[in-house]
Amino acid sequence: MDSMNLSRRLxxxxxGTAFLLAAVVGSGIMAQKLAGGNLALAxxxxxxxxxxxxxxxxxxxxxxxxxxxxxAVTLAxxxxxxxxxxxxxxxxxxxxxxxxxxxxxxxAMFELPVWQFSLTARTGAGQWLAEGVATFGLLLxxxxxxxxxxxxxxxxxxxxxxxxxxxxASTSFANPAVxxxxxLSDTFAGIAPGGVPAFIAAQLSGAGLAVLLARxxxxxAKSN
Numbered sequence: 001m002d003s004m005n006l007s008r009r010l011x012x013x014x015x016g017t018a019f020l021l022a023a024v025v026g027s028g029i030m031a032q033k034l035a036g037g038n039l040a041l042a043x044x045x046x047x048x049x050x051x052x053x054x055x056x057x058x059x060x061x062x063x064x065x066x067x068x069x070x071x072a073v074t075l076a077x078x079x080x081x082x083x084x085x086x087x088x089x090x091x092x093x094x095x096x097x098x099x100x101x102x103x104x105x106x107x108a109m110f111e112l113p114v115w116q117f118s119l120t121a122r123t124g125a126g127q128w129l130a131e132g133v134a135t136f137g138l139l140l141x142x143x144x145x146x147x148x149x150x151x152x153x154x155x156x157x158x159x160x161x162x163x164x165x166x167x168x169a170s171t172s173f174a175n176p177a178v179x180x181x182x183x184l185s186d187t188f189a190g191i192a193p194g195g196v197p198a199f200i201a202a203q204l205s206g207a208g209l210a211v212l213l214a215r216x217x218x219x220x221a222k223s224n
Contacts, residue, residue: 006087012065013091014098016057020069021102021181022109023053028188029110042188043165051162058154067154070175071095072135072207073142079211092177099181107185118183118190122170123198130170131199132206137164138174139210140217147218176200 024046031045058067066083068074071092078088104114141160145153164172173179173191179200183193191199 006090009065009087010090010094012061013068013094014101016061016065016067017069017095017098017177018102018105019057020050020053021099021178022106023049023102024178025103025106025182025185025187025189026109029106029112032188043171046188047162047165050165051158054161055154055158058157062154065091069095069098069177070138071177072175072203073139075204076139076143076207076211079208080215095177096180099177100184103181103185107187112187116184116186118186118192120186120190120192121195122191123195127170127195128198128202130168131173131202132209134164134168134170134172134174135203135206136210137206138172139207140214143210143214143218147214170199173199174203174206176203179203 027049028042028046031042035042035045057069061067061069066077068077068091074083074088074091074095077083078085083091107114107116138157138160141156142153145156149156161172161174164174173182176199179191179196182189182191183196
């Protein structure tokens with residue numbers, strides 16, 4: 001892989017994750033401003049932009065980097081020998097850096113302090129189970145579409161996250177880079193830093209289970 005190609009891939013991962021977090025945090029701030037205290041309405045206003053931006057970002061950056069924007073996805077593809085581990089490490093660094101930049105940009109757009117930590121506690125067995133389920137379902141969505149309907153990946157991922165916002169107790173972070181970045185925003189979308197390690201552990205566990213199940217569900221067709 002030449003250095004220019006790798007640079008483009010890392011830039012795509014950085015930009016995509018930055019836009020994703022700007023959408024997640026920015027729409028959360030806007031929702032909180034406009035919902036008048038109605039939490040269900042605020043969550044809906046946070047959900048729709050997140051699902052929509054995912055479709056757009058995967059469509060535009062997918063041909064460059066695969067549009068992972070998520071260390072759990074990157075690690076899953078590396079474990080399947082579909083991405084070199086050295087490149088996976090660089091992807092993850094770009095994703096985390098991009099996510100943090102996206103949060104800071106969202107704060108700046110709404111004239112909030114750029115540097116902050118969330119005070120929103122998200123913890124407990126139900127939340128951790130929800131993150132495992134959310135990430136498990138996300139990876140199955142990706143692997144299933146890659147195996148049978150690759151063109152559907154952007155729409156399937158956007159729809160899955162839109163749905164998972166509502167059927168999981170944690171509102172479906174399903175992404176270690178998103179989790180880390182959201183800990184740096186004391187806004188509607190935030191998570192207290194103390195809750196981050198358990199969320200990430202649950203996410204990686206869900207991703208690992210999805211990798212194992214996907215190998216069995218979508219086995220390559222054997223030639224006669």
